[in-house]
Ligand SMILES: Nc1ncnc2c1ncn2[C@@H]1O[C@H](COP(=O)(O)OP(=O)(O)O)[C@@H](O)[C@H]1O
């Protein structure tokens with residue numbers, strides 16, 4: 499049964515899509531069977547791995563609204579071991595259409611059910627909003643990975659996201675966990691990036707991923723070639739960082755109870771604590 503990881507942050511431009519593509523491709527490089535699901539109507543994750551609009555007959559919209567069999571909608575990915583459930587602009591209508599549907603929060607979970615046994619990991623790229631598409635992703639997921647840009651205000655808005663995660667847990671998906679907060683676009687040359695990292699690790703000591711993703715122009719170029727970084731420039735810093743992340747994510751799932759510290763710490767009380775703080779503290783004032 500696949501471990502389902504939703505990449506969420508209601509802010510745009512923090513590295514969600516870059517992380518969805520490259521985490522998926524790097525886990526496939528490690529020999530894992532991975533499905534990447536594009537839940538953003540912009541379809542950047544779809545085009546970023548070289549799947550063109552003209553080649554898409556049905557997309558994730560048809561799965562969650564039209565009841566299409568997701569197994570038919572899956573497309574080959576850019577690398578062996580990786581497949582893709584694509585999105586198109588059609589999906590933009592889903593946000594509105596879902597509002598009046600029965601079981602509107604569980605459509606994606608139901609749609610992915612026939613696929614779960616075919617993969618070890620399903621990675622969902624979410625849109626930059628906390629609407630029904632992101633809620634559907636959190637309901638379908640076992641966990642969520644939260645990329646944040648290494649800039650001022652990196653933590654701004656996180657309490658809302660934690661609050662949303664907490665509500666999804668309470669009402670529909672009690673097993674949902676926060677796998678971690680991932681620092682992206684880290685600029686090694688600036689003190690700002692270092693200061694932000696310090697602050698994030700102080701605020702969320704066990705929830706922050708060990709791996710940090712550097713800011714590199716190669717990572718921003720690769721989607722134009724329809725390639726994950728591991729194919730576009732395999733020895734680049736960006737490729738090495740996403741390979742590290744893939745290993746960290748895979749390991750966090752394989753550590754048994756009492757082994758190591760990563761999973762127990764990260765998935766244990768911490769994330770509950772953060773969400774509680776989000777519900778009662780800063781979030782109310784922000
Ligand atoms: N580590 C990075 N270094 C340089 N550019 C990056 C990096 N991560 C993302 N980008 C670029 O920043 C922009 C926003 O990233 P993206 O992954 O699309 O964010 P989101 O999906 O959260 O909106 C894109 O143009 C992307 O290519």
Ligand SMILES: [Mg+2]
Nearest residue numbers: 514515538542
């Ligand atoms: Mg995106």
